[in-house]
Amino acid sequence: MEETCKILFQPENEYIVVKKGENLLKAAMAADVHINASCGGAGSCGKCRVVIETGEVERDPSPKLTEADIAQGYALACRATIQTDLTVGIPIESQIGDKRIFARKEPVPVAGHILSAEEWQERLPKWDLSPSTQKVHLTLDSPSLDDNTSDAERVKRGLSVNAGMRDVVVDFPVLQRLPNMLRQSGWDVTVTVLDSGEELRAVRIEQGDTTARQSAIAIDVGTTTISAELLDLKTGTVTAKASDYNAQVAFGEDVITRIIYATKGTGLAKLQSVVVGTIWNLIKNLVETADIEYCNVTHIVVAGNTTMMHLLLGLNPKYIREEPYIPSGTFFPWVKASDLGLRIAAGVYLYALPCVSSYVGGDITAGILGSGIFNTDKLTLYIDIGTNGEMVLGNKDWLLSCSCSAGPAFEGGGVKHGMRATRGAIEQVRINKGNFEPMILTVENKRPIGVCGSGLIDCLSEMFLSGVINEKGKINLDLPTNRVRATEGASEYVLVGAEDSATRRDIVITEVDIDNLMRAKAAVYAGIQILVHSMDLEMEFIEELLIAGAFGRYLDIEKAVTIGLLPDIGFDKIKFVGNGSLLGAHLSCLSKELLVKAQEIARQMTYLELSANPGFMDHYISALFFPHTNLEDFPSVAAKLAEVRAMQSAMRAQDAGNGVIA
């Protein structure tokens, strides 16, 4: 079991139990204890000084901490690693003159969790390790005048007798190699047979017995990121993982600009070769990491949105973009990897998981497969929040999907200081409800460069709760803090001053940023409402809400509910899937039954076109409000808001009593 430490923060008198080795500032954030922190945890601002009253921490050296400080027990919370149980005193300067203490009635809820591999297995029906490709070792009788059947027929007979595979089709390249291969090997060969669901096809022939070495690759082709796994088909285990940016990003950040590029000149061929290039690099990485031969790989399963699948397969995506939004196909045949320009080894076939429509792709099919929604009685809502927000509502009996254009705001696009969740991105934000000072943490505790999706959601939620912005997302310039200011363009809130940022410029959240984020969250929530209302259901009937996408993992559920991105149906109902697309591709790689299941899912899923839905605009406008125009639909937020407002007016009363002029 992991060692845990109990941390007591004073004077707040807040406890939290964390893993040994956790960063102290992170622990404070989790405990909802405010310590001023401006540099994201880089140790450069020196504002998060705390006193270690009892217990031990490991201090990273910092110029802001002298030997004398250490002797007195001081530490910088952001550069301190928890070693034992602790009592931590927060000195007044780290509270920025805010001496007021307010006891919270409830402990901070731990919102959502990522399901473990075992938990996923429980969600799926029983399945066997039975991949679409199978290696069959054959020792054939050599031909004679009495037994003069052809080489191909002899192999087919062998497959039928030894493996019960009847009517196997011999792929042309295999046939070409057959006469020499059989004789050189002394009639001792391994044949790889692909079961495409429609036919059995001998796709590769090798000398001797190679059945012990068989792998497959599962790939999630995302618009932004491509992730891949190498799977050992004998054990069903993952032997290597890799991911990289989709090199197509250079040709446009979203699917629409890529489609436009693809429809011009040789654009499509260019985009196909670029994505194949990224995939090839990932495969090289996987093969080298796992130290196997390329020829061990017998098949590939990919999942991705409809546009990504078109671009990978070299299909014209033009009509996806134009009304009435028609893709070339939603089901794709097994194709030779080499036909796509992926020269991995002879006879490797690739399968792209089927899509539902132009804007609900194979990544969603895969996610529904992987998360086991097709196998549960529970009414489940599955959301994949990316540039497009796709969502699926249903259970084992029915599935209804839709897609809304959320825009790139949650990925940092269209936001002044937005960025991806890379080093130096602010990923967690708390804002003090009394003095409006922020507390921030960055990826890898580096000086802040910008704000990533989860940081933006944190930020909006905290700005709203603290009253920095109103329900419409407008900044309250009357607040007694110089963190808010009007500029020529839009009003803004200064999250990090120039002196603490890596860019030497203020990092701000502007009203324009807030507007863009508001629109994104409203589109997602309106989509959810349309799904739920189309089935004549109510939000509260949802028994489980699963969040997929890379974004999902870092998302603070409570904050996402506070801004009205997710419905307020109870934090315990909300769980993270992680990369649902990769999970589905992985499972489809290992089991042809599950691959068939994925096909059934795609076939059975109903698609709702939001642009044709008269109610969408109405739901959307009502969602353009924090948390929502109908506050009664967000009871937990209403309660929290009432609590914070009461606390703030108590503070103001206290100030007035002390003769402080607000």
Add this chain to the structure above:
Amino acid sequence: MSFSLPTESAKGRVREIELGIGDKKVKVGGENVLPFHLWEGEMPNRPIIAAEVYDEVIDEWPAALTQALEGVINDPVAWAKKAQDEWGVDAIALMLRSTDPKATDASADSAAETVAKVEAAVSIPVIVYGTEDLEKDAEVLKTVATKAEGKNLLMGPAKEDNHKTIGAAAIGYKQSVAAMTPIDVNLAKQLNILLTNLGMEADKLIIDPTTGALGYGLEYTYSVMERLKIAGLFQDDSMTQMPLMGNVGFQAWKTKEAKSSAEDYPEWGDPVKRGIIWETLTGVALMMAGADILILRHPESMRLVKKLIEALSA
């Protein structure tokens, strides 16, 4: 067996709101039924009619109007008194056209003075409307509110981008506010939430949902107003339960059909009747959609709408 008309009773009720103070007080709203569904509940106050009075008429008005307003068109006090005494309206809607920064750009002080004069001259409540210039309206209405402290004027239009100033002035100097949003149920509700969050009492608010005239988006206006009423009555949504106001005269007399002369369109018939009918039909339609306050411009339109209200109430 006798047939009884099926009825639907609402769980909510439109807020009953007072305009003006003391003897001048007039109540609006308070119904728990859709307009004139008197067999299903009650409508304690009939829709009221407010006469549009301009502090300055600079736009070219058709003869139908200039004839009816002869002698008072340049004198808001006389105009208001005539509306009260001769036309029998329930309230005055004083339009501070002179403050438009794109035209005369009169000062907030001078506008506030006009408001004070008109308010003093009549014994019915006064609605004060700016020119929909966000900044100027905020400035003017703040001054108006200050000078008329405690008079409970209905001031507007407060919009999302100037609601803070207007709302704060109304709270501070005890006035009511008409909150205006662009023909959308949700936006109307949102602005009410923002104003109440500011500290405004919900019982001091009127919704101006922005109205279109007959032939110019009336259907859209109609359904938005109807939906606001339904949300307030049947979903008991407290933030849509404010009475609705229709700014009819302003919209109706902008239309080509109301203002074109007989020379331009001889086939359209008598221009005087035409304009009046255009305004009356717009007003009646909005009333049937749920308007609790109708601002009208032509005295004949006022008479016709009033007659209809009486007929519907009989």
